[in-house]
Amino acid sequence: MASFRYLFHNGKNSKIKYYAISYIRLLIPRFIYRLRLDNELKKVDRCPDAEYIKRRVDYYNKVNHMCELADDAIALKNVKVRDHASVYFFDFFEFARWFSPNLRCSYVPGDISRKLPIYSVTKSRPIGDDNENSVIMKLEKNRHFTFLKDTIPFEKKRNKVIFRGKILGKENRIDFMKKFYDDPMFDIGNVDHNSAFPQEWKREKMSYYDHLESKFIMSLEGNDVASNLKWIMSSNSIAVSPRLTCETWFMEGTLIPDYHYIEIKEDFSDLKEKLQYYIDHPKEANAIIRHAHEYIEQFKDCKREKLISLLVLDKYFRMTQQR
Secondary structure, three states: OHHHHHHHOOOOOOHHHHHHHHHHHHHOOOHHHHHHHHHHHHHHHHOOOHHHHHHHHHHHOOOOOOOOOOOOOEEHHHOOHHHOOHHHHHHHHHHHOOOOOOOEEOEEOOOOOOOOOOOEEEOOEEOOOOOOOEEEOOOOHHHHOOOOOOOOOHHHOEEEEEEEEOOOOOHHHHHHHHHHOOOOOEEEEEOOOOOOOOHHHEOOOOOHHHHOOEEEEEOOOOOOOOOOHHHHHOOOOEEEEEOOOEEOOOOHHHOOEOOOEEEEOOOOOOHHHHHHHHHHOHHHHHHHHHHHHHHHHOOOOHHHHHHHHHHHHHHHHHHOOOO
16 A cells, blocks of 8 residues: 555656656647747846846856867757657757757766766756856756645654665765664665665655655755755755755755755764754744745746746857857
8 A cells, every 4th residue: 555655646746747748749840949939039138037047047058158069969850769868858859949950969968977078968067166068957857846835834743854765876875874774863764675785774665745744854965966855945844965066957056055955064973963953943944944945936937947948058059159
């Protein structure tokens, strides 16, 4: 029954709906969108929040000088679903279809936590001032951009920190499990059931909603960002994480420690102390929750998100002297 409940009430976005919409998009002639592109881009000048939109565009695409196009850049018409993980293709195609199929792009799908040597479109990049070669698009969004409605006030949640995740190959998560798996304040578990780890670490997957019974939810980076950070910040629980190192469309690099989430030391040495502080100071805990909710709101305007995505890609083609 637990696995059945997880399957149908886990809090995740529907994959069936996502793929249905994505395949339908493939059937619509692309020239329809190309004819509308210039008018769509001009909408920014009529938006009351035009300056905000332009700031976000420049955050995702930091380059403001002409760049050479890489020799191996691929024409948009040659980016195929069979060549890349399908979710990356579908999310890229949603906006690439607005542009000429002959335009070329360096396109790097997957979990990217390294600096890119070539001006490229990607999902994620290291946080810092020298990451301008990585142009962020909203890729793998069905998994990453999930927002929840949490009806449980912070004060009525358990005084516990919860974690469920895969830990194989992720040294930070392995270290976390070693230090806290038998601590009564922690409800944590490894869900990939790899035999290399102790049997007592194993737990079944848990729905997002079940996580919300606890005051604190660990958000530990994996191959790049922690995918649960967005839905935690939309809840009345608080995300707990060491200093963030990677960012995506969510602009993790703009999050403020102990304002949007609780930041702890990389070795977890201050974790219990900081958790107890916010248990004892619920007013300050609720302030973090309020700030997190305010941050989340900027991603809920679908029309604005579409415009920003088109402007980011348009800027890439202009900076590579193709438009």
